[in-house]
Amino acid sequence: MQKAPSNAKQISQTTFNMVTQMFGSCLLSYPFVCYKVGWVMAVILFVHSFVSMLVCMHYYIEACYYTRAISYKDLGVILLGKKFGVLLDVALVVSYYGFMTAYVIISSNGINNFALNYFKQTWNPYITKSVIAFGIMFPLSLLKSLKQISKISTVAGLIIFVFIFTVIVYFFIGVSNNGVLCTYDDGGISKSITSSYHAFPDKTSIMQFLWFVMYIPSTHSNFSAHPIVPRLLKELVGSYPQRKRLVKKSLYVSIFIGIIGFGSVGFMGAAMFGGDIKQSILKAFEPCKFVWINILSLFYAFVVIINFPLVLYPLKTSLVQTFGSQIETKKGYKMSILIDLIFTVLCLLLALFLETIVSIFGLFGSIAGFFYYFLMPIYCYIVNKKLHAQNIGLDDESVVPFEDELPIIQVQQNNAAQTFRPDGAAIEVAVEVTSDLGDNSRNDIVRVNNEAEKQNQKQTSVLPKVLDNPYKETPKDSKIIGITIICIYAAICIVGVVMNLQDVIDGFKTNK
Structure with missing residues (x-):
């Protein structure tokens, strides 16, 4: 009989999966946000992000646990009905569209920068993005099995950790050089990249506050790992209560690693570049022409290229199921090809005319994030006590929660x-x-x-049952607190949509 994996091994594997969900293209853009709002508000944003995520994820995990949901959409259907489940799917599509567009932009910048510095070739960014999108990303998305790509993606996680360590090293190099990271020639004029970091941006108090509010949804999403939780509760080995404990421990470790990663890259990157910071920190390094950074930029380009089909696969699988088919069938696979094509075209179209990845994350994070990161988890808090009372039998250490595990x-x-x-x-x-x-x-x-x-x-079996509406019997205090918090985040996301949309429009004007 095959030996069951130890708890420590399951925690380490789960933590790695969660960390890879958190890190990625967002890590490159975070220094720009930290510098733009100033270090005082950046610290407040940072603290709010991981504290609110810890609280929200606690109740989200509890809800997935007590409802035995097998996906985020399934949780939405169980608690709020089929229409809300579809709404969560739409939110996921919008959110992933922003991420995948950023993948095209980041990979193009990395490859073009490498070609310029090592081959002295200036490649047209429009052509590069088109070749990457349709020459690499689209064919990879057509693969029926992503097992080999998934194995390669583990290397991507190592590259991200190397990148974090690299930023830390260069920060201290700059500190040891009196705050000067590098000196470069710009059209015959010698310039230097010097560290600086203001406490507050040079704007009015109202504008400072609006900048702070507009980046709450995007920074909150830095620590997110929602889609993976229901799958972990079903696939981890052990009693059902034990699985919940393993998921929570993994989440705490993941967020701790996220604090180190985002904190180091965000604040050190902002201070290291000062006013020379770019929306992608790798792009900010370009004038220095560091050999290692150029190589790392190329590696990071391949990281996001590999992530494109990996991110798209569960999304298109869900969409195919929504249209009443399975991706494994011939009909379902044809539908998935159409979805691959549509997403590739849409991502390329936006990437061709926009380079502002921070604005993309902010806009799509504000639109989709309200439902995905705020509304649903906070609703889980509102109904938490009722869910626990309805499914208290699941807390028995001998419970087998899914029928196929008997x-x-x-x-x-x-x-x-x-x-x-x-x-x-x-x-x-x-x-x-x-x-x-x-x-x-x-x-x-x-x-x-x-x-x-x-x-x-x-072992005892607790088969799925239709839950009573948990909201009806929820204590009034929980409803008032929860609804109030939801309304506050709704207002925050509205501000985020308006402000980031303005940045996107300005980005289109600049790119003309």
Whole structure:
């Protein structure tokens, strides 16, 4: 029998999956946000991000646990109905569209920069983006199995950690050089990149506050790992309560790593470049022409290229299921090809005319983030006590929460076998007993069956049931607090949409 993985191993694997969900293209843009709002408001934003995410994710995990939801959409359907489930799907599409557009922009910048510094070739960014989108990203998205790409993506996680360490090293290099990161020639004029970091931006108090508000949704999403939680609760090994504890421990470790990663890159990057900071910190390094940074930029380009099909796959799988098919079928695969094509075209169109990845993250984060990062998790807080009361049986350490996890016991007698499930049902099936089956082998079968029977006696099944509306019987205080918080974040997201939309429009004007 295969040995079950240890808790420590499951936590380490789960933590790695969550961290890779958190880090990525957002890490490159965070220094620009930290510098733009000033270090005082950046600290407040940073603290708010990981504290609010810890609180929201706690209640979100509890809701996924007690409803036995198998996806974020499934949780929305169970708690708020099918229409809200579809709304969550739309929010996911909008959010991922922003990320995938940024992948095209970042990969193009990395490859063009490498070609300029090492081959002295200036490539047209429009052509580069088109070749990347349709020559690499689209074909990779057509693969029916992403197992090989998934294995390569583990290397991507290592590249991200190398990048974080690199920013820290260059920050201290600049500090040791009296705050000067590098000196470069700009059209015959010698210029230097010197560290500086203001406490507040040179704007009116109202504008400072609006800048602070507009970046709350995008910075909040830095620590998000929502889609992976329901799958982990179903796939981790152990009793159901134990799985919840493993997910929470992994989340806490992931957020701690996120604090180190985003804090180091965000604040050190902002201070290191000062007014020379760009919307992508890799682009801010370009004037220095550091060999290592150029190589790292190329590696990071391939990281986001690989992430494109990995991000798109679960999204298109959900969309295919929404239209009543499965991606494994011939019809479903044809639908997935159409979805691949539409997403690639839309991402390329926006990437061709926009380079402001911070504005993209802010805009799409404000639109989709309200439903995905705020409304649903806060609603989970409102109904948490009722969900617990309705499903208190799930807290038993012997619970098997999903029917397909129930052990199947086979007892052989003569030329027949009986298959028993915990509900007592038995199905007789014919089996062959070969003449060369030795006594030792028969004893092994009996021993395995006895062990399975003992395990079966320790496990109970809690089959899915239709929940009563938990909101009706929720205490009034929880409703008032929850709804008030939802309204506050709704106002924040509206400000974020308006402000970031203005930045996007300005970005289009600048790029003309």
